[in-house]
Amino acid sequence: MDNVTNSNAYLEGLGLGANPKAEKPASKSDEFLTLMLAQIQNQDPLKPMDNGEFLTQLAQIETAGGIADLQQSTNDVVNALQSSQALQASSMVGRSVVVPSDVSNLSNGRLGGSVAVVDAADRVEVKIYSESGSLVKTIDLGALPKGIADFSWDGKDENGNSLPDGQYEMKSTAWYSSGVTEALPTMANARVESVTIGGGSQGIALNLDGLGSWRMADVLQIHQ
Template identity: 35%
Template structure:
């Protein structure tokens, strides 16, 4: 038995010396030291494959079309009209996708251009469809426009604060009709300047012998301009009033 063991040990040492692998060592690549086992072992995974796009491209379409033509029944070939219709449909879809991208770029360009134009309104006053105006220490007065359906003798203006408390009332001549300018100096009924804040105009007049509420628009100071989005356009930030779309502005005043 000792002779057999010596022969086996000698054979194993010869194999190890030829392969260059020690009996107690393993290869960093997963080698077992046995040439037969190494030859049938599965290769290691090189990494996670990259995710492929799930969208069909024009190359995919033509590949599918080629497969369709190669697998067609020679006795019932694909009609030329059908093939042309398929190609035309794909071209239409591809064209619509490119058109959408161009429209998106055009919207972005329009928004930027609109914001650039709106920046010229900073420091100016714009007429907005609201009966609320802002009175500040630097500019206590509030101006507005009253829209009348017909000429009337007198128009009664009531100025109220944010809580709805009556601050002052005065009369405006409405005999010209149409849009009547109105201005308040920022003083209450006792001639005392009001505190800084928002104040609303309530206008009423007599139309065909009946009292009627009239629409009022006020001027507000533009402090800054925001870009906004493609759907909203440029946004004008009004002093003490928040933001308003540029498209909602009714008029622009010099002061």
């Protein structure tokens, strides 16, 4: 299992290391920053806080205090946000996540996916295609209620032959009592292999087994 190093040097690089400063009288911005950092540490990684709102409030508080103090406070907030997000992302290494994709990766005889059933259906079917576009497997999920339905494939074709690991396309169809058929959105289940911490606007990316790099914001669900 890949790991993200959690060392003092790493934390300092993210702005979490010890950095003693000379004491100074507490200001409104200091009190605001303390409150904001507490909220950052307790936020849901899949529902991050509205950073813009906090930065706007901070700017209003600091206007009378000088541009230099404002810049320092803003930098502290940005560093704290990046550090919090990096630590949250690192905790996902080795876990499985669900992302919106009609392509999933077969690894060690297993491919995991999900179907978004938009309305209760009489029958839902998933077809698996090879990279060359050949239909290799049809999975009948039966009648399903509205919601997210998980499925897995053992990597064997209709004749029971084991197919090679790699990427396979998934296409889902629903049949309704009205006689209407409808294509359904599919999602891929993949393991987080590592985390890439980019600078500036690049942000943090999750590197998924067989599916490449994805933004944290694209993750729909996290499994153990």
